[in-house]
Amino acid sequence: MKVQEFDSLSEEIQALVSSSIEARKLAYAPYSKFYVGASILTTSGTLLHGANQENASYPLCLCAERVALSYASMHCPDAEFRAMAISTSAPLGPDDIPAPPCGACRQVLMEYQQRQSSPIKIYLVGHDRNVWIYDSIHQLLPHSFQGDFLNK
Numbered sequence: 001m002k003v004q005e006f007d008s009l010s011e012e013i014q015a016l017v018s019s020s021i022e023a024r025k026l027a028y029a030p031y032s033k034f035y036v037g038a039s040i041l042t043t044s045g046t047l048l049h050g051a052n053q054e055n056a057s058y059p060l061c062l063c064a065e066r067v068a069l070s071y072a073s074m075h076c077p078d079a080e081f082r083a084m085a086i087s088t089s090a091p092l093g094p095d096d097i098p099a100p101p102c103g104a105c106r107q108v109l110m111e112y113q114q115r116q117s118s119p120i121k122i123y124l125v126g127h128d129r130n131v132w133i134y135d136s137i138h139q140l141l142p143h144s145f146q147g148d149f150l151n152k
């Protein structure tokens with residue numbers, strides 16, 4: 001993992017990060033007021049996004065990451081995902097880290113990464129213009145449960 005200032009990122013990644021911030025406006029979060037945007041950059045340069053969708057029946061809430069992954073998978077079924085940026089309305093956490101994806105989203109990201117030949121880079125967007133960069137979902141979910149366990 002490394003931390004990089006927004007202004008030092010490539011134009012393409014700045015657009016990805018900005019898209020995740022913009023996507024927060026599409027969040028439906030009347031209960032938590034925790035607005036999350038997630039954007040995906042495909043290897044062909046397409047940007048696709050999602051935002052969290054809450055429900056009065058809390059277990060039915062959907063995280064922005066899984067909304068974005070499902071949306072991207074449906075609209076670009078043959079695309080490989082090069083990167084995902086995640087942006088939240090929350091201030092930085094206890095270790096000055098932007099809010100990372102929950103365990104469920106990490107598991108789903110892992111499944112998508114395994115379906116393609118290259119890793120998905122993860123960009124966590126902070127409020128201090130710093131971006132936390134992970135080269136692969138493996139860095140956020142080591143020793144993950146994978147489909148290989150089911151096929152032996």
Ligand SMILES: [Zn+2]
Pocket residue numbers: 063064065066101102103104105106
């Ligand atoms: Zn999640």
